[in-house]
Amino acid sequence: MQGLSRDDTAKLAGVDPEYVDRLLDLGILDADDDGSFRAGSPQRVRIVEMLEDAGLPLDGLGEALSRDLVSLDFIDTTSNNRWGSLTATTFEELSEQIGVPIELLAAIREAMGFAPPEPSDRIQEHEMEVVPLVQLQHEQGFRGAVVDRALRVYGESMRRVAETESDWWRSEVLMPIIQSGNDPAELYRASAELSPALANVIDQALLAIYH
Incomplete structure (x- = not known):
């Protein structure tokens, strides 16, 4: 490649x-x-x-x-390919292209826990994956406040999931290694080996629970 x-x-x-x-x-x-x-x-x-x-x-x-x-x-590691890069498209350009108010597109980033973007800021790859949902809701006449609230609920729920995962990763994976007296390199190896496997099954489990 x-x-x-x-x-x-x-x-x-x-x-x-x-x-x-x-x-x-x-x-x-x-x-x-x-x-x-x-x-x-x-x-x-x-x-x-x-x-x-x-x-x-x-x-x-x-x-x-x-x-x-x-x-x-x-x-x-493979599990971190979700750290999306920036696209070449700004929020303002995308708003003009698909006819969705820029305020609704900006709500995507805010729902992920970040500050509101400027119109000239480039949208991220993983934010683009949320755009079809917002676009469809807008085209179907959903009120902006309803779309915004849904995004924020999704984001807040995912933050709680992330906080819980962080807690058990610390208590069940990192602390046993630290308490065993292994060198820091063992922490890196554990992350590299376990993270991809966990990421796949967690994604699958979350989707199954949602449905």
Whole structure:
């Protein structure tokens, strides 16, 4: 599979190419021998940018990675392909294309727990998967307040699911490894091996319970 270029990686992550260069220099991001980047690189860049926005210094993260104190390898696992990259379409453009008010499209991102987007912000790949629902409801004459409420209920329910999963992952997976005295690398191996299997069966179970 052909890798991503520097500019493509930056575009999909929603950052300047110089930011990709900086992460590469700090050892936070890796490039292949031909200078290309892997499919998961945009997701890694976006997560690192969020960590930086939250106050984590990039040079400190780079040093921790070089000393194997932390790892971002979980981003490259199959279960994390749901970290959608940015599309080339803005909220404003999509609103004009499909005839759905931009306020309803913005509610998709808000329902996922993020701040309201600007009209010029690019929509994310996984947000695009929600658009057909909103579009159909709008075309059928659903009131905007009803569509907005439904999205927020879905989002809040999924947050409760995520919080519960985080709790049992910590108590049933991470803590036994930590208490056994194993080195941190064992935590990374456990995540890489168990996360994909759990993600598949959890998705299946949630869909079955819903129906």
